[in-house]
Amino acid sequence: MNYNWNWSIFFxxxxxxxxxxxxxxxxxxxxxxxxxxxxxxxxxxxxxxxxVLRTLPSKTAYWIGFAWVEFFRNMPLLVQLFLWFFVxxxxxxxxxxxxxKQMPNAPFYTAAIGVGLFMxxxxxxxxxxxxxxxxxxxxxxxxxxxxxxxxxxxxxxxPIAFRIIMPPLTSEFLNTIKNTAVAITIGLxxxxxxxxxxxxxxxxxxxxxxxxxxxxxxINIVVVTGMRFLERSLAIPGxxxxx
Amino acid sequence: xxxxxDFDVIRRSLGYLFLDGxxxxxxxxxxxxxxxxxxxxxxxxMRLSGFKVLGRIAGLYVDFMRSLxxxxxxxxxxxxxxxxxxxxxxxxxxxxxxxxxxxxxxxxMFEAAYFSEIMRAGIQSISKGQxxxxxALGMTYAQTMRYVVLPQAFRNMLPVLLTxxxxxxxDTSLVYVLSxxxxxxxxxxxxxxxxxxVEMYLFAAVVYFTISCVASFGVRRLQARISIVx
Numbered sequence: 001m002n003y004n005w006n007w008s009i010f011f012x013x014x015x016x017x018x019x020x021x022x023x024x025x026x027x028x029x030x031x032x033x034x035x036x037x038x039x040x041x042x043x044x045x046x047x048x049x050x051x052v053l054r055t056l057p058s059k060t061a062y063w064i065g066f067a068w069v070e071f072f073r074n075m076p077l078l079v080q081l082f083l084w085f086f087v088x089x090x091x092x093x094x095x096x097x098x099x100x101k102q103m104p105n106a107p108f109y110t111a112a113i114g115v116g117l118f119m120x121x122x123x124x125x126x127x128x129x130x131x132x133x134x135x136x137x138x139x140x141x142x143x144x145x146x147x148x149x150x151x152x153x154x155x156x157x158x159p160i161a162f163r164i165i166m167p168p169l170t171s172e173f174l175n176t177i178k179n180t181a182v183a184i185t186i187g188l189x190x191x192x193x194x195x196x197x198x199x200x201x202x203x204x205x206x207x208x209x210x211x212x213x214x215x216x217x218x219i220n221i222v223v224v225t226g227m228r229f230l231e232r233s234l235a236i237p238g239x240x241x242x243x
Numbered sequence: 244x245x246x247x248x249d250f251d252v253i254r255r256s257l258g259y260l261f262l263d264g265x266x267x268x269x270x271x272x273x274x275x276x277x278x279x280x281x282x283x284x285x286x287x288x289m290r291l292s293g294f295k296v297l298g299r300i301a302g303l304y305v306d307f308m309r310s311l312x313x314x315x316x317x318x319x320x321x322x323x324x325x326x327x328x329x330x331x332x333x334x335x336x337x338x339x340x341x342x343x344x345x346x347x348x349x350x351x352m353f354e355a356a357y358f359s360e361i362m363r364a365g366i367q368s369i370s371k372g373q374x375x376x377x378x379a380l381g382m383t384y385a386q387t388m389r390y391v392v393l394p395q396a397f398r399n400m401l402p403v404l405l406t407x408x409x410x411x412x413x414d415t416s417l418v419y420v421l422s423x424x425x426x427x428x429x430x431x432x433x434x435x436x437x438x439x440x441v442e443m444y445l446f447a448a449v450v451y452f453t454i455s456c457v458a459s460f461g462v463r464r465l466q467a468r469i470s471i472v473x
Binding site: 003070071073074075076077078079080082083086087090091174178179180181182184185192195196199205206209212213216217220 | 307310311312313314315318319322323326413414416417419420427440441444445447448451452455456459
């Protein structure tokens with residue numbers, strides 16, 4: 001391979017005068033983590049609400065949950081980000097649209113909300129499956145104790161359902177972090193974006209992408225280890241994951 | 244709010260959008276799914292073969308691919324494929340590869356990791372008696388896989404494989420980052436040329452949504468039919 005390797009490129013100052021190329025990648029890594037966590041919070045909140053809606057006896061609630069999931073699942077994430085970023089400000093009343101367009105950090109908020117809503121559909125499906133997997137007796141016992149539907153979910157069904165779906169939720173969290181890379185298309189310079197600009201400035205393609213790859217692998221290892229620890233401490237003794 | 248809409252821009256560009264853009268997207272999806280399933284099956288067989296080293300390599304490949312964002316993998320292969328081509332053909336300099344080939348290699352290699360997990364589950368779902376019976380009939384490993392295990396595994400996993408293909412269909416829109424002329428790329432080119440972002444992106448969203456919805460509805464019907472047969 002006649003490619004000029006130059007691993008010391010990371011310690012050379014990057015154009016822009018804010019530090020070395022390595023600092024550039026680190027700031028990208030930090031932005032990826034921030035966007036990923038923000039998006040994950042949104043995905044968890046909306047996913048929980050929609051997931052519960054899908055399991056309620058009410059037909060209307062079921063259909064709302066169904067429509068939400070189908071809407072966010074059947075469009076590419078990239079197209080959804082474009083809709084939020086380019087189309088939404090035009091469809092809103094003029095003054096709101098202007099406010100949206102002039103908002104500082106618009107790519108960051110768009111990415112966090114867009115990826116968050118996209119992932120909320122997946123969280124909802126997982127949670128609905130988790131609730132459905134509980135024995136019918138749980139819900140009946142809650143009713144027999146005189147708990148309202150809300151209380152039944154809050155104190156009986158959800159605490160167990162969430163623990164059951166911990167392993168799939170871990171991979172959905174990782175997917176959320178990976179999906180933030182799509183936001184490069186709306187101008188969010190996160191880890192992949194920084195690797196790309198490092199490649200454009202320095203022409204050291206493979207060093208830049210190797211570094212980004214290693215950083216993504218590190219994120220994965222940290223998240224998987226952390227979640228395994230959390231899973232173990234939250235496992236219900238004698239129940240499913242509790243060994 | 245739809246008063247200033249110019250629906251004519253969609254009508255004018257229909258030919259370009261579908262005959263060029265959608266054709267690119269669908270060809271890429273079909274070939275990537277085919278290649279991904281073939282490679283994925285090989286990886287699954289490696290993981291399930293008794294050879295520890297082979298299984299480790301396959302497992303590492305799958306875990307590695309699955310922990311990277313597709314966008315990064317697209318960039319990787321875009322720059323890597325010319326060098327790979329040089330290495331394979333023994334040329335003296337990196338060969339130039341078309342946008343389509345580069346995207347195809349990317350998606351096959353990336354999706355193979357996901358398809359292999361599906362095929363692994365499919366192969367493991369076959370009861371032990373099946374390969375044992377094939378063995379008793381004097382079949383070799385290749386014959387057992389070819390005539391007994393894989394046909395059943397494919398059949399059981401068909402709905403999941405097709406669902407993954409729908410995901411792949413949506414994921415091909417990411418070739419946008421290399422400004423390739425897929426459906427979204429075509430829509431975006433028209434949008435920027437005519438200054439009609441709202442109309443074109445809404446239209447693209449509707450098209451992707453319709454195709455994915457119809458396809459997943461079809462998969463659900465298929466699943467219902469298959470589960471009755473078993």
